[in-house]
Amino acid sequence: MERYLNTPIKEIITSFPEVGKILEEYxxxxxxxxxxxxLLKDIVAIHNLAEDKELELMYRIEKTIYPERDIxxxxxxxxxxxxxxxxxxxxxxxxxxxxxxLIKKWIGRIPQVIENVDIESESGSQLILDGxxxxxxxxxxxxxxxxxxxxxxxxxxxxxxxxxxxxxxxAARGHVKEMLKAxxxxxxxxxxxxxxxxxxxxxxxxxxxxxxxxxWIDRGLSTTQVGELFxxxxxxxxxxxxxxxxKCQKFIAEAEQRIENFHxx
Amino acid sequence: xMDGCPGARTQDFREKETKGDESGKRQSQLRQWPIQLxxxxxxAPYYQKADVLLSADCVAFTVGDFHKDYLKGKSIAIAxxxxxxxxxxxVEKIKSWIDDTKINTLTVMIMQVPCCGxxxxxxxxxxxSAKRKIPVKSIVVSLQGDILSEEWVEx
Numbered sequence: 001m002e003r004y005l006n007t008p009i010k011e012i013i014t015s016f017p018e019v020g021k022i023l024e025e026y027x028x029x030x031x032x033x034x035x036x037x038x039l040l041k042d043i044v045a046i047h048n049l050a051e052d053k054e055l056e057l058m059y060r061i062e063k064t065i066y067p068e069r070d071i072x073x074x075x076x077x078x079x080x081x082x083x084x085x086x087x088x089x090x091x092x093x094x095x096x097x098x099x100x101x102l103i104k105k106w107i108g109r110i111p112q113v114i115e116n117v118d119i120e121s122e123s124g125s126q127l128i129l130d131g132x133x134x135x136x137x138x139x140x141x142x143x144x145x146x147x148x149x150x151x152x153x154x155x156x157x158x159x160x161x162x163x164x165x166x167x168x169x170x171a172a173r174g175h176v177k178e179m180l181k182a183x184x185x186x187x188x189x190x191x192x193x194x195x196x197x198x199x200x201x202x203x204x205x206x207x208x209x210x211x212x213x214x215x216w217i218d219r220g221l222s223t224t225q226v227g228e229l230f231x232x233x234x235x236x237x238x239x240x241x242x243x244x245x246x247k248c249q250k251f252i253a254e255a256e257q258r259i260e261n262f263h264x265x
Numbered sequence: 266x267m268d269g270c271p272g273a274r275t276q277d278f279r280e281k282e283t284k285g286d287e288s289g290k291r292q293s294q295l296r297q298w299p300i301q302l303x304x305x306x307x308x309a310p311y312y313q314k315a316d317v318l319l320s321a322d323c324v325a326f327t328v329g330d331f332h333k334d335y336l337k338g339k340s341i342a343i344a345x346x347x348x349x350x351x352x353x354x355x356v357e358k359i360k361s362w363i364d365d366t367k368i369n370t371l372t373v374m375i376m377q378v379p380c381c382g383x384x385x386x387x388x389x390x391x392x393x394s395a396k397r398k399i400p401v402k403s404i405v406v407s408l409q410g411d412i413l414s415e416e417w418v419e420x
Contacts, residue, residue: 089417091417094417223372223400223402224338224369224370226400226417227316227369227370227399227400228369230370230398230400231399234398
């Protein structure tokens with residue numbers, strides 16, 4: 001089993017698809033992951049399951065990989081206390097989660113945008129361009145930059161989970177670049193394709209960060225480090241153009257109405 | 266039956282079994298004097314950019330490993346939100362820590378008795394009126410020294 005504990009999860013799921021289903025039962029969503037390079041042992045550690053749940057999970061995975069082996073079923077003692085389902089974040093991490101809330105509002109509206117996309121009209125192309133500005137300035141320069149330039153310095157950047165998150169950021173930037181090109185070429189299909197891919201990527205990415213990455217980083221931070229992070233986030237925000245951030249927030253507040261008007265016309 | 270104020274109710278823990286390693290001596294982790302909130306200057310050098318522990322008076326007598334687990338690496342002030350007078354000055358001093366001394370974090374450690382919540386309320390009031398924002402944590406201790414909760418406080 002030692003060998004599989006040190007094997008990237010994608011390799012394990014490819015060889016033993018049942019393992020992916022078992023992980024999903026424990027709310028460990030590795031199957032749709034874009035990279036799947038995290039080692040099984042890191043995945044189990046990072047999800048911070050209750051002790052009995054972790055024992056049960058490892059038993060089921062081992063049994064799936066080695067069905068012929070006589071593996072002793074661990075005695076599952078019921079947890080004295082149900083783990084707290086509500087995630088409590090430190091103040092700097094809470095700020096990143098709150099920023100996700102705004103990004104999710106735009107992601108949630110992408111299907112309506114796709115349904116009504118009209119790149120030929122001025123209002124139609126402007127809506128797409130404003131949406132891309134929101135992604136570039138708010139989701140990327142304001143939010144992702146705080147993670148890449150500050151938060152990840154408090155982790156080992158060589159860890160697979162961090163590499164996966166950074167790869168997501170690069171993939172998102174790639175979609176934005178392609179969308180800008182498609183707008184210039186008035187290529188509606190390419191715009192729709194990249195918007196859809198961006199929506200799927202960011203939906204999964206935000207879930208990974210809110211539910212796995214941020215709580216995991218929080219568990220490793222000392223009180224002093226929480227204070228440092230909070231101060232560094234403040235400094236970074238002070239350097240940013242407040243007008244641009246307010247414009248992004250205004251865009252989200254007005255987006256629903258703009259899409260609605262577009263739908264009616 | 267009327268039990269009166271939980272903060273003043275007589276309780277006897279003498280039967281409690283004591284465990285743990287009592288061998289060896291531990292060094293004090295206190296790095297300053299004075300410590301009482303009325304006596305300290307909020308601009309004292311040991312508060313500059315520090316992680317500050319604001320502890321209710323009773324806490325240090327209750328938590329066995331207070332020095333090792335909570336005081337180490339921090340600057341401290343102590344106060345009693347039930348008995349101390351002049352608590353407006355306390356709020357001003359906490360605000361001065363945040364704005365003038367630019368402390369890194371504030372940890373407020375209180376007993377589980379209801380009157381102790383006043384110390385967290387003072388910290389929140391100071392945070393709300395301060396220009397700077399900092400992370401504030403609240404730690405609640407049971408009467409027998411167990412940690413009941415440890416969470417970040419909303420501003």
